[in-house]
Amino acid sequence: MxxxxxxxxxxxxxxxxxxxHKLVFAIxxxxxxxxxxxxxxxxxxxWMGVWTVVYARIPAGIYLKLLIFASxxxxxxxxxxxxxxxxxNDLQKVLSDAWSGIILGQYYIYISxxxxxxxxxxxxxxxxxxxxxxxxxxxxxxxxxxxxxxRLGCPILLTELLLLMYxxxxxxxxxxxxxxxxxxxxxxxxTWRASMRSLAILIGQLLKQTLKQYNQFSLGLEARGFRDExxxxxxxxYRPSQxxxxxxxxxxxxLILLELCRNAGIFNRI
Numbered sequence: 001m002x003x004x005x006x007x008x009x010x011x012x013x014x015x016x017x018x019x020x021h022k023l024v025f026a027i028x029x030x031x032x033x034x035x036x037x038x039x040x041x042x043x044x045x046x047w048m049g050v051w052t053v054v055y056a057r058i059p060a061g062i063y064l065k066l067l068i069f070a071s072x073x074x075x076x077x078x079x080x081x082x083x084x085x086x087x088x089n090d091l092q093k094v095l096s097d098a099w100s101g102i103i104l105g106q107y108y109i110y111i112s113x114x115x116x117x118x119x120x121x122x123x124x125x126x127x128x129x130x131x132x133x134x135x136x137x138x139x140x141x142x143x144x145x146x147x148x149x150x151r152l153g154c155p156i157l158l159t160e161l162l163l164l165m166y167x168x169x170x171x172x173x174x175x176x177x178x179x180x181x182x183x184x185x186x187x188x189x190x191t192w193r194a195s196m197r198s199l200a201i202l203i204g205q206l207l208k209q210t211l212k213q214y215n216q217f218s219l220g221l222e223a224r225g226f227r228d229e230x231x232x233x234x235x236x237x238y239r240p241s242q243x244x245x246x247x248x249x250x251x252x253x254x255l256i257l258l259e260l261c262r263n264a265g266i267f268n269r270i
Contacts, residue, residue: 004062006170009141012056018238019144025248026136032252033128036259038121041128043258047251048131055244056139063134070130074123081122082115142166168214175209176202 014022033044052058085107086094094110101110136145146159179202183189188198 005138006141008058008062008138012058012139014051014056014139014244016239016241017139017244018240019140020148021240021245021248022136022140023145023148025252026132028252029135029255030129030132032255032259033125033132036255037262038124039262040255040259041124044128044255045124045131047255048128048135052131052135052138056135058138063138066134067127067130070126071123074126077122078119081119082111083109084112084115085109167217168210171213171217172206172210175213176206179205179209 029044029048033041036044049063053060053063084094084097088103088106088108091108094108094112097113098108098110099113099116101108103109143163146163149159149162150156183198183202187194189195
């Protein structure tokens with residue numbers, strides 16, 4: 001999946017747009033997502049989906065899978081936010097906040113109204129924020145981001161570490177895929193017990209094989225006389241788009257205006 005995402009970052013329809021423009025746009029919309037109300041956050045998520053799927057021509061299936069994957073982290077927080085428990089002696093204090101509940105022993109376990117509202121607010125904020133980050137990840141190659149950081153004066157050591165970590169992720173995924181394919185060819189996952197045993201072996205061999213391949217990568221750099229820093233060739237000449245620039249500024253202004261109207265209570269008086 002990561003290899004496919006990296007390919008999309010190089011082949012999307014917004015590839016010709018300067019990466020600085022897309023980076024600033026993603027940062028601005030992310031800030032809007034973090035400091036606005038749920039309605040504006042939902043509109044932001046939908047708008048970023050239009051930019052990613054319609055303008056950048058990222059396949060909708062891949063984009064939805066990424067959103068669903070990110071939603072799993074939100075789902076893991078649901079029990080802690082929605083479910084509460086109090087002693088039966090304090091039952092009267094929480095009746096106004098309880099939607100429904102059951103009595104188990106000396107405790108009353110209930111679904112909290114305030115917790116549900118908090119859960120919804122977290123979901124809309126996370127959805128909008130993730131949409132902004134996915135737009136950046138799917139339309140700007142990682143090497144372009146590193147080039148921007150270098151031009152902004154970011155220490156070379158930091159950008160080198162980021163590039164090595166990025167490379168290490170691909171080595172890790174490739175090694176895991178090869179080990180899993182080898183186990184599949186030997187029916188290593190035919191039963192539950194065999195699956196657990198194969199998974200344990202995969203995890204044990206993954207670190208060993210990954211470090212081995214990473215060592216080979218380091219030896220390859222030394223053999224080529226690497227002494228200073230990584231340099232990435234950028235053959236493309238970017239062309240700013242007046243249409244996209246205008247639409248981005250206008251859309252951000254509309255979202256900010258909606259938030260200001262919401263804070264002023266204009267929607268409540270209509």
